[in-house]
Amino acid sequence: MCSVTIIDATGLPITVEVSHEIYQVFVDYDREIERQRKADSRHRDARSWDTCLIFELSTETLEQTYERIRVLREIDAALEEFTPKQRRRFLLHFAYGYTYLDIAKMEGSNKSTVMRSAKTALKKIQKKLAA
Structure with a gap:
């Protein structure tokens, strides 16, 4: 058995024993949340990169x-x-x-x-x- 911590309706954490299969679902969910967080971060970083790119484009020569x-x-x-x-x-x-x-x-x-x-x-x- 594995243990996971969840938040109940009142906002208090509860530790519950679950099967390995259910535990794996929690692990996969955490990984997906982390992947999404990184994707959001890349998106935010791209916005500032675009701003820099616009500056570079405005200062580059016609040949460049x-x-x-x-x-x-x-x-x-x-x-x-x-x-x-x-x-x-x-x-x-x-x-x-x-x-x-x-x-x-x-x-x-x-x-x-x-x-x-x-x-x-x-x-x-x-x-x-x-x-």
């Missing part, structure tokens, strides 16, 4: 702007060549910061498969940009 747009178009074109699954895995990991394990759980697949797929996509983009 042109080059940045050209590179982004090349990356976008490379992403269009991927399968939907490979594109999703690449973006979730490299753009949104999800771990390979998180993505594997979302898809119901293996972590190493997700990692191999995302890294293969990255290599394809790097090769396209180097050409």
Whole structure:
């Protein structure tokens, strides 16, 4: 048996013994809450990053702007060549910061498969940009 602490209707903590399966549900819930907290934090951080990016864009030269747009178009074109699954895995990991394990759980697949797929996509983009 395992113990969990819950809050009753009056707001007081109560320790209850539960089966291992129920305990695992509590653990999974805590992990999901932590994942969501990190996602919210990334979202908040992105807002301040956007502000900095706007400043950088307003001070960069026309040549720098042109080059940045050209590179982004090349990356976008490379992403269009991927399968939907490979594109999703690449973006979730490299753009949104999800771990390979998180993505594997979302898809119901293996972590190493997700990692191999995302890294293969990255290599394809790097090769396209180097050409």
